[in-house]
Structures are given as C-alpha cells and as structure tokens.
Amino acid sequence: MSTAVIAGIGSWLPPRQVSNDELTSYLDTTDEWIRSRTGIRSRHWIDPGTSTTDLAVRAGRRALAAAGDTGVDALVVATTTPDRPCPATAPEVAWRLGLGHIAAFDVSAVCTGFLYGLATAAGLIAGGMAHRVLLIGADAFSTIVDPKDRTTAVIFADGAGAMVLRAGDPDEPGAVRRCELGSDGELSDLIEIPAGGSRQRSSGELASPADHYFRMRGRDVYRYAVTRTVEAATAALDTAGWLPSDVDRFIPHQANVRITEAVSDRLAIPAERTLSNIDQVGNTAAASIPLLLADAAAHGRLRPGHRVLLAAFGGGLTWGATTLLWPDVISRTDD
Template structure:
C-alpha cells in the first residue's frame, strides 16, 4: 500500500469579541501597561462571556477551517481537540465539538497536554493518515483560561487569554505533512504549572475554594528556564532527524507565551524576524490555541505557501514540550483565505539567567 501523507487544506481561528487591554487590568489588579508589556510583550487578550465555553470556541474555529477546506462535516473521519479547559470533566469536549459541527461520521477524542496539545494532536493526526486509517481529520486547539484565573494574582492573570484554532488535514499521495517530530515530558516539574483542584487528588471542597486552589498557579521562573532551553534544543533535534538546517525552515511558529521567550529562541537559532510568527501582543497566552491561531493568521496573511517547511514548537504544563517540521502541500484554502481575511472581525548571546536579570523579568511574569 502506498504511504499516504497529510496535507493541510484548511484552517481557521476564533477569539471572543470581549477584548481586555492592559489598561483594563490596571483597574482590577496591581499592575500597569508598561509592566506587562516590558515583561511579556502582551498588550491585550480576549476573554469569553459568561455563557461561552471551550466547545463554543472550538466549534467556531472548526467551522471556519472546514469552510475554507471545502470539506463537508459528514466527510470528516476524526475530530481531535487539544485543551486543558474542557466544558466538563466528562463528557469529553471533543464529542460536543463533533456534534456541534455535524461531523456525524467521525470519531472524536480530547488531548490534555497543556500548551503543547496542538502539536501533539497534529502529530497524532498525521500518524492516522500515514497508516491509511483515516482520510480527513480536524485538529482543534482551544482554551478558556479566563474562568480559571485568580484575578488578584498579577503573575498569572495578566498573561492568559481565550481562543481556538483549527486545521483540516487530508490524505494525499504528494509528499507533505509531518517530516520529523519530538514529543517530550518531564513530570518532575509538574507543579511548576498547575491547577490543583478539581481532580481526584484534590476534589472540590469548601477548603479548596477558601484556599483558592481551584485557580491556576505557576512558577514563572522555572517555566521560563524550561521553555528557553527546550524550544531551541527540541527544534535542533527535530531538524537533525530530518537532515535539515535553520535555512531550510521557511516559517517558525512557536507557542505564544511570552515575547521574550520567542525572541530568545529566534536569536539562539539565528532565525530572521521575517521567519518568526509572533502575535502574543494581541492574544496573550491561549495555551493549546496559541500555535493554531498563529498558524491560521500566518497562512491567511500569505506568509507561507505550498512547499514551505514550518517549524512548530510548544511547551507547557507537565512539563511537556513538542516540536515538528511540517511540509505544506497545495493550500486548497488559500483562495478562500483572502476573502475571510477581508471579512474577519476578529538581545545578545546571553544565558537564560542573564536574560532574566537583564530584562527584569521577575515575579513569575515569564511564561
């Protein structure tokens, strides 16, 4: 049997209409626009309304990706949703998304790998297509972080936002898709980024609520060090597996957690600015949604074309990381992309420690 390849034929993203600026946050927590921008590069983020949940964002992003691809919902074989903020502990949010999109013939499952989730999902989908098990797969990365933020903790509440991005992969004989990848985990640092409750270790209780353990907690300095090391080293290993160098990468799409982390990685890898996608200023850290949103915006803007090689790198809770080189095949959705874009509303060679000190990245505002 001829090996199949995964062609990216459609993409889309969605962020809630409610935009929260740094100036808005100044009114509710001890912070400032300058303080946030200088340490993270974030200027604004999107928060859901009270009646919106992760499935709503996922369905909208998925709908846009399917429309761009020209694939009918009933022709989708599998739906993969990467998220750490599902609507409920059970049922899985993937089934809600599958139903909401009308993918009546698709299987569906969710992946909880933190901010790394979309790359894990993309690699998994590529494997299903390579084996011939499935022909058409929708991969979604989505998060609603705002409802799990302690708005009195300035080290976390200013960093995160809500959003969703999605891609449609379809089997083809033309060489494209994931060329090489690495999926990694270091559970020894699990508590560096954690929401302690609810779960079987710390179930819902009055004690948990009184002690605010149901909110996200982060050791920003630990995550920053982990991210700057793993992003560059992982991508270097993935390029080594593929036998390519930095010059062969046409577009670098990293996890959008912090502008300083992205700048450090780009400089270490000697990537010129025109090859680096960075939109953290507009969305903040949307966890599993950052890479698909950045990918969707980049493709819509024409920053990549058929035959280009994308480098996707993520890191997040676990602590986990993932990197892959993805070769673009014919971009079926390109003609539709310009139309959707029209209508859319929506340092030096320093060490990690010296980057932290020189830039004054303190108080955990670094991941």
C-alpha cells in the same frame, strides 16, 4: 503508508478584547510592566455563558469550509479547559458541527496540546484509521486563571484554531513530518491546578479557593521552556535535514515574548523569520499555534513554499516540534 497533509485552516477569537489598561484598573501592575515582560498589549476573553466548545465549533466550522466541507473521519480537540471534567469536549463539538458518529476525543498537553494533537491526527491517518481528521486547539483560560493574580491574569487568553488534515504523499506540500515530543512529569508542579482532580479529592482535605485556579512558577518555567523548546526544534530540524538558516518561518507557541526571543536567538533564526501575534491575542495555550498559522496565512506573512518550523512547550511538563512545507491552502479567519 499515508501521511497527514494540511487541507485547510481556520480560527476564532471571542469578540471581547481586553486591553492592558482595563487590567491595570484593578491589578497592581502597569501597561509598561505587562508589555516589557510579556509583549502583550491586549487579549480576547469570552463573555459569560460562552465555553470552550463554542470556541472550538466556530474555528472548526471555518477550517472545514476552508478545506471544502467534505467531511472528516475523526475529530481531535486539544484543550486544558474542557466544558466539564467529564465527558470530553470533542464529541459535543462533533455533534454541533454535524460530523456524524465519528471518533472524537480530547488531548490534554496544555500549551503543547496542538502539537500532541497533530501527532495523534497524523497517526490516525498513517495507521489507516482515518482519511481526513479535524484537529482543533481551543482554550478559555480566562475561566481558570485567578483574576487577581497579575502573574497569570495578564498573560492568558481565549481562542481556538483548527486544521483539516487529509491522507496524502509525504513529498507534497503540507505534509507533516515526524513530531518530536517529550515530557518530564517530575516537574509537573511547575504548571498546575492543584484542586479538583482525584489527588486532591481523595486526600479528604478541603482545597482552598486559590487551589482551583491555574498557577505557574514563572522563573522556573522560563528556564525549562527555552531549553526544551530549543532541543525539540533542533531534533525536528535534524529529522528534516534542515539547518536553522533553511527555516523561512518559525511559528513558536506564543507563551511570552522573552521566551520566543531567547529560543530564536539560540536557534539562530532571525527575528524577521520568527512570527508572533502575542501582542494582540496573549497566550491562548493549545490554540496558540493554529491561531498564528491562520492569521499569518490569511495576511500573507506565511506563503506557499515556505519552510516552516513549529515548536511549543507546556505543562506536564511537555514539549514538541515539527517541520513542514507550507501548502497552497485557504485560511479562514472570518465567515
């Protein structure tokens, strides 16, 4: 049975960079407050008229070029901000990339979306349903956060990261090991957009404008994020037969610098082995992990042979982790 192996990676960030100072000009907050609680100094937001599909296409094109532009058999897009509630984003992305009439669908697991998508892509390859899969994590969270809510507006941002996976051998560099995934729907209201779905629409009650925005109960999310991420990461390390000291690079979802530090501490992974780019890009949800992978590989912080641990936590609640040996592949962060 074939294993999914990384063949190339690419990323895209919108040109518009939004500093903390820009946000503090209209929000009741300060640069120091934002940096001390989130670790974020600036983030990228899309311009009017740009959509998640646009982000996904740019990142996908770069990943395909990095992998040799030899085509794919399937496309998986992980996103919480589709262009429309219906249809899925992926088919239009596939069309715009010129991929033909391939299988194309979305995966929705909020900030864990890329890892859920990675497990899905790996399953397509292991099951013989695809030889090569393009996986894209893309989100435009600036379109769903309340611009007046300092608890979310300062954190979330836009971007896309993409990865081409090919069928290969489980022992070769870049082979994706078992993805440890979990969920807890009893706590689904900790991270949500209350309005716009069938639950609210069928209730017969009009939603308030605030109910159409993304909301998060930060303190509760922090507690569960740390606990579940550590559990998933520990399970992934056990599956790989690794100790935390074996990890050369820990690539966590870029949710919040405090969460990253707490998880690293509990796993006993040194800070110098824990990579981060949240200070410049913010929390990009499903795009977070591939954006960090692409940036780290392109700038030498992630090198062939590094033992890598990936982990994430998101709405649902959802969480996941996996391990791999980083391969000698091209990372495209520009054209």
